[in-house]
Amino acid sequence: MSNLEVRPVEEPCRPSGHAGPESVLLEARDVPLGGVRAMHVSRTLPQREIPTVGAWCFLDQFGPERTDMAVLPHPHSGLQTVTWPVAGEIRHRDSLGSDVLLRPGQLNLMTSGPGIAHSEFSLGEAPLIEGLQLWVALPGGGHGITPGFERHVALPRFELEGAQGIVALGELAGAASPATVYTPIVGAQITIEPGAAPVVPLRPDFEHAVLVIAGALQVDGTRLERGPLLYLGTGRDALPLASDEGATVFLLGGEPFAEELVMWWNFVGRSHEDIVAARTAWEDPDQTRFGRVEGHGDQRIPAPPLPGGRLRPRGRR
Secondary structure (H helix, E strand, C coil): CCCCCCCCCCEEECCCCCCCEEEEEECCEEEECCCCCCCEEEEEECCCCCCCECCEEEEEEEEEEECCCEEEEEEEECEEEEEEEEECCEEEEECCCCEEEECCCCEEEEECCCCEEEEEEECCCCCEEEEEEEEEECHHHHCCCCCEEEEECCCCEEEECCEEEEEEECEECCEECCCCCCCCEEEEEEEECCCECCEEECCCCCEEEEEEEEEEEEECCEEEECCCEEEEECCCCEEEEEECCCEEEEEEEECCCCCCEEEECCEEECCHHHHHHHHHHHHCCCCCCCCCCCCCCCCCCCCCCCCCCCCCCCCCC
């Protein structure tokens, strides 16, 4: 999925290090996307103080709403896109020739390497759509990594006392996803039964964060509802959860990412020059870096103008 902001700003990110256990509520930003997809998303990554959770560098929560998603071909570089639908069906087409339909509980994982292009369209007229769009930063800016696309329709599941989970990426509670990853990482949806208090096993060398999809719960003494992302830091080997009414959450985690990032529009690079080169390539009518998505003719999303000045990595608190 594209970042369809009309005037995107750079998102410079520096590595996090190992801070130890924390409990920091990261408020969501309401981002109007406009253009071909006149909808708003709730964005919780990146943040100025905490731009990444492991290699997870971008998180939008969209819906539930009835709308037509019509995202024309657009580029990505230096990242993996993770599309996690909660409601609705999305057709994905990319410059590798992939053409698939994604449904809730299934994973679309697209690896850009140095460059790929794709489109996404909802099915039906103004269908109910809801889901998460996440990006994972690739080491080395994706150079040397072959672009690819994976669709996983039967992901591994696990059970805890009072909870069930699906592992989208990485491994959790003995269940390991078949999805390809390039850094130590985990992403899982966990559904907690009303009145339950499960304990989720964690890797203490990972930093973690929790986002509510539905319901509400207590996490590390904090009541968490839909909207903000709760950042938990590193150094935890277990995470107690409790919900009176029941809840569904998405758990993010990973080894703190050691590389500086510069993010702008749909590109994740390491320097101003990386971003400029990617934008220049996409705007070239004869470009071959990102390829072409069949079925759209010459229709595509043009790159916005770059902001003034150099794009630089930014320090973390």
